[in-house]
Amino acid sequence: MASEKTTCASLYTIKTQFFSVILIKDLKFQDDEGHFIFETLEEQADLLNMTVSSILCQQFPPSLSYQQCFVKAILKKCEENNFEICDELYESYTMLIGRSNEVSEVCYKTYFISPDECITLQESTQMISHGTTGLCTWQAAKYLTEWAIENKQILKDKHVLELGSGLGLTGLVISKFCCPSTYTFTDCHENVLRTLRKNVTLNTVQESSSENDYCNKQKCGKTENDDNSYCEFSDTDGSITRIKHLDWEEFTEQEVKDLGSDVILASDVVYDDRLLEPLVKVLSSLLSSSSSVAYVSSTIRNDTTFSKFLDVLDTKSICWQEVKNVPTPVFYYNKDVAIKLLKLSSQ
Ligand SMILES: C[S@@+](CC[C@H](N)C(=O)[O-])C[C@H]1O[C@@H](n2cnc3c(N)ncnc32)[C@H](O)[C@@H]1O
Structure with a gap:
């Protein structure tokens, strides 16, 4: 199991990656020693609280489909590695899937410069939309x-x-x-x-x-x-x-x-x-x-x-x-x- 300090650093990395909406395949779920940062129930809850369940996510949410894919990827990794899965993780996924018919062309991305400093931008979910490349x-x-x-x-x-x-x-x-x-x-x-x-x-x-x-x-x-x-x-x-x-x-x-x-x-x-x-x-x-x-x-x-x-x-x-x-x-x-x-x- 990873040390508390390493887990904190890894959680911060995942948080910044989640809010800047990097590709799911590029998310860094393991720390430098190869430990998953959500091996325990407590770590899984912490991860949710820093990402999809956070106030920042309520105020300035990344696209719904991204949030769904994010939680799904964590569930998949937990299952593949036989980690016990906390209820909040299932609940979070079910809740996000239940909102699937919500349609939104805009989403937010938050770019962290340091743990206390960030810039939040409204962006389009598409690379090219409304005939311009300028909305992302x-x-x-x-x-x-x-x-x-x-x-x-x-x-x-x-x-x-x-x-x-x-x-x-x-x-x-x-x-x-x-x-x-x-x-x-x-x-x-x-x-x-x-x-x-x-x-x-x-x-x-x-x-x-x-x-x-x-x-x-x-x-x-x-x-x-x-x-x-x-x-x-x-x-x-x-x-x-x-x-x-x-x-x-x-x-x-x-x-x-x-x-x-x-x-x-x-x-x-x-x-x-x-x-x-x-x-x-x-x-x-x-x-x-x-x-x-x-x-x-x-x-x-x-x-x-x-x-x-x-x-x-x-x-x-x-x-x-x-x-x-x-x-x-x-x-x-x-x-x-x-x-x-x-x-x-x-x-
Ligand atoms: C690929 S985007 C880059 C946006 C931003 N600089 C970035 O790197 O994320 C190109 C930008 O140039 C702007 N642009 C394209 N043609 C332009 C023109 N004729 N005059 C002024 N801006 C233009 C677009 O509206 C768009 O915001």
């Missing part, structure tokens, strides 16, 4: 976020702007841990911007101890159906978070100039050949101030598309270099496909 968080965003956590000094007191932000993991973590002066999320898709606004609200309101701390609530104050093209949140420490509609295919130089950014970030925006020219055009405009710098992280799914991106950067005289230091892992994601982080500048 991609590996390159997790990589860029890990890089940011380790390179706070590059972002501190800076005006940071993100292109193709998607649902906001990178920006929310940076706003929370890296003290930028302003953080501007941008995207072009209506549903993405709406969900992003919900996610910024969700993570800012949670932190606030009183309604007044969250002065942005009044300032932003938008409802579900309001125009999504711009909203602004301000924090008690003076930092400002903005969400702005910005379409790489339809922007004006003035619009980009008004954004005034020192550091530009983007993740998983290099995937469609047709978007490479517009993307580089907006990068070129943003980098026209010689002190600005951009960091773009990309999952290399297609070498040809990535090479084309580098070619277009060259034609616009944007200098690039690969940032080779791999950041310390914080999140769970598939590491089999290469992710590259490029630093871009106009000099």
Whole structure:
């Protein structure tokens, strides 16, 4: 049997994996010595209390089908290994199966940065939905976020702007841990911007101890159906978070100039050949101030598309270099496909 300390660490690992909804086949049910973390009835109850039966799961549930598969996988492992199974485990599974006819297109994923710090995002259950790839968080965003956590000094007191932000993991973590002066999320898709606004609200309101701390609530104050093209949140420490509609295919130089950014970030925006020219055009405009710098992280799914991106950067005289230091892992994601982080500048 595993020591109490090892079991606690393993339970934390499973909890973070469960809430970030990693593939069931990748869940780490055994500790480093090969012991299952739910060998005893007590451990099984603890595991449920930290996952499907927790308050966090009631408030911000991963998809129902994921919860069902999670409990089913534990039951299966217990049966295969002849562990005595606690009643709560059967009850939990029966209860989840009984809800099978509930249909929900949205679910939540909670990304733990440490045992006490996390970001919760509303995400789609599909990788592509409503005609966009922006309603779920991609590996390159997790990589860029890990890089940011380790390179706070590059972002501190800076005006940071993100292109193709998607649902906001990178920006929310940076706003929370890296003290930028302003953080501007941008995207072009209506549903993405709406969900992003919900996610910024969700993570800012949670932190606030009183309604007044969250002065942005009044300032932003938008409802579900309001125009999504711009909203602004301000924090008690003076930092400002903005969400702005910005379409790489339809922007004006003035619009980009008004954004005034020192550091530009983007993740998983290099995937469609047709978007490479517009993307580089907006990068070129943003980098026209010689002190600005951009960091773009990309999952290399297609070498040809990535090479084309580098070619277009060259034609616009944007200098690039690969940032080779791999950041310390914080999140769970598939590491089999290469992710590259490029630093871009106009000099
Ligand atoms: C693959 S998703 C990546 C989202 C997020 N950065 C991540 O890594 O999780 C690509 C994002 O680029 C945005 N996008 C695509 N075309 C765009 C355009 N023309 N202008 C602005 N954003 C665009 C999409 O809406 C989507 O949010």
